[in-house]
Amino acid sequence: MYEIKRRLYSKLLELNHRSVELFGVDLSDITIKFELKGIAAGKYYPKRDLINLNKDLIQTYPDEMINNILCHEVAHHITYKLYGGRVKPHGKEWKEICGSIGGVPEIYHSLPTTKVKKFKRYRYICECGEHLLTSIRHNRIQKGVAYFCKKCKKKLSQVS
Template structure:
């Protein structure tokens, strides 16, 4: 799906981020492995103990500039945060400082990309105050006995078509 040039562009941006971090912290960081098989609505994910970053190939192909300018640094900031501070809040002050001080980027915790091409089937559920659209994962958990409450009215979510 991704070309060699696409994968290289992501890796080169990753290397640029590591060089910035090494200059800032005056220490070396091990380079991660990259996979291009992130699924779902996430643009990418950092697997801390494995020193691995996954990128979503569909979202990348539709948003190359955003990935190169923001997503790569976002995920690398997670790895650097882990290597410097261990287990801390994923988007906590340590991660935010790396984003703003080292990479000079806003510390946005979520992306604003169009996810219509990667959004799975949604299932309508309702509570006492509104209708909700749940993912297949939550829908299947409800079918197995898990219950979810509306954050607003605190009533249980039930299938809208029952």
């Protein structure tokens, strides 16, 4: 992972030079974390100047993550610094910025995400039928939160 991080921060320096030259936006305030899980490859948090990258994907596909996903998220940062929240996250401004710093201005990545956690499902019933709830809702019900069927409006009960 050390070598991947070294390459990533080297790419970030390169992107910073382009960003300052083209847009006058310095990227030195960006924090990068590797805590993202699931199907998202990266996520930008504008109020915290934070880019969070998928830890499994960066280890498995470092070239794609460094060359495309990092550029994608950095383009969000530049767009936010230039326009605030006044433009669409993947609008024409973002697409132009992403392309000009060397990224591919596409919304979705095509990396395989086979390691995505599958939630265990719990069976619940109401008057109109059976429902499968995730462990999150099941645990909330166990703590006393009531869930009701959207169709018949009756309280859901766990199947024994």
